[in-house]
Amino acid sequence: MNDFTATVQGVPMSDSILPFQVDVLDARGRTVHLGDALDRILDRHDYPEPIARLLGEAVALTVLLGSSLKFDGRFIFQTQSDGPVHMIVVDFTAPDAVRACARFDAEAVEAAIAEGRTSPSELLGNGHLAMTIDQGPDMSRYQGVVPLDGRSLEDAAHQYFAQSEQIPTKVRLAVAEVLTRGEDGKARHAWRAGGLMVQFLPENTDRIRARDLDPGDAPDGVTVDPIDDDDAWTEVSSLVGTIADHELTDPEVSAERLLFRLFHERGVRVFDHQPVTERCRCSEEKVAEMLKSFPLEDRRDMVKDGKIGVTCEFCSASYEFSPEQFD
Structure with a gap:
């Protein structure tokens, strides 16, 4: 475990997860930066650029969620929808292996690109997103399902946590195509993705309140007063909302540097980096x-x-x- 009083800049790392904690705000989370691993996934299939970006977001989100597993299991992210991209599957095997693929209608994607309809929600259309935790053959699976109805993957993740785990959660995702220099000295395009997820997990029972959960239907004539968000969680959400896409994808911006920018006034602790590898389970x-x-x-x-x-x-x-x- 490290403290930012010793180091601020950090070392830019690719294909790694960095857990962190902001004690005074009762916030815990992790960042992910993907480079070569994502590049291999996308280049292998030569996806059209909008699909590569969409799949990159899905991979970053899956790694953020799957890396929280405390056992040797799998976290499976899968969409099924009626848009040009029929299905996305990302498979994270704890503690560090990820693989991914997408199925799409090439003609529909080409038409969408020509018409400028390339946002994630437009490519996915309507359907559902399932997130499955597989604990092995001797244990039952846990699955949470949220609708895909014009929302982004970030929004879908927020709804997943609100309805499945009931934990206030904030997610930011970004994907970029950057210019790098290959081993032969020639310039080449490479894909990078980044993400940050933070959750409000107070240990003090006085702060554990159902701030953002629907209380349900009240009896006739009864008015339910809205419950304000905890000030600590409001501060965390606001700070995470200031993250620019380039801060998650720039190879020169380390996770430590980003976290220091967000939380240095409150104090933030980081833990050891965890590697991410692109590895298939087939044989x-x-x-x-x-x-x-x-x-x-x-x-x-x-x-x-x-x-x-x-x-x-x-x-x-x-x-x-x-x-x-x-x-």
Whole structure:
């Protein structure tokens, strides 16, 4: 654990998570900065620019949420909607591995780009966002579902915490395409994403109040007085709202520097950086087990030129099997 009285600037880091805490405001959170890991995910599929930005936001949000797991499990982010981007799946395996992919209608995306309809809400359309915590085969899954009805991923995350965990939460996400210098000395474009999530988690029972939760329907003739936000949480929310996109994506702006800018007057503690890696969970053995679960007739329909071929949607790895090995 580190204190900013010793260091302010920090070291700009890519593909890392930095937990932090502001004791006097009862606020805890984490930042994430993604560089090479996100770049590999997006370049592998050569997504159109608006989809790359959307998927980058989803990856940053998933890492922020998934890195809070206190056990070896998985956090799965999945959208299903009627917009040009039909589905997004981001899979975070604790403590540090992430993979992601998107399905989309190429013609609809091209038309949306031509018409300037490239915001995340316009690309997703209407549908739902599911966030699933998988604790392993011997434990039940937990899933929270929020509607996608023209809201941003930040707004969807806020609703998820309000209805699923009932914890006041503030999220900021940003994605940018930056110019870097490759190993050959030539300039190249690279993707970066950043995010910050902070939550109000008071330990003092006098401060634990349902500030932002709907009290429900009151009886006829009864007026329910609104409950004001706690001053501490109001201050935190206001400070996080001042974050500019470039502060989350600029390779030269470290997480420590950003947190110092936000909370230096109150005092902020940071903990050890946690790495993030782009890593797929697929393997020849897992794909073979998946194929074994299909009925014989279905496997026969998969045969082409005497082989069954499978390509992973996440990492694009290709696997080839002989139909006879499943007999």
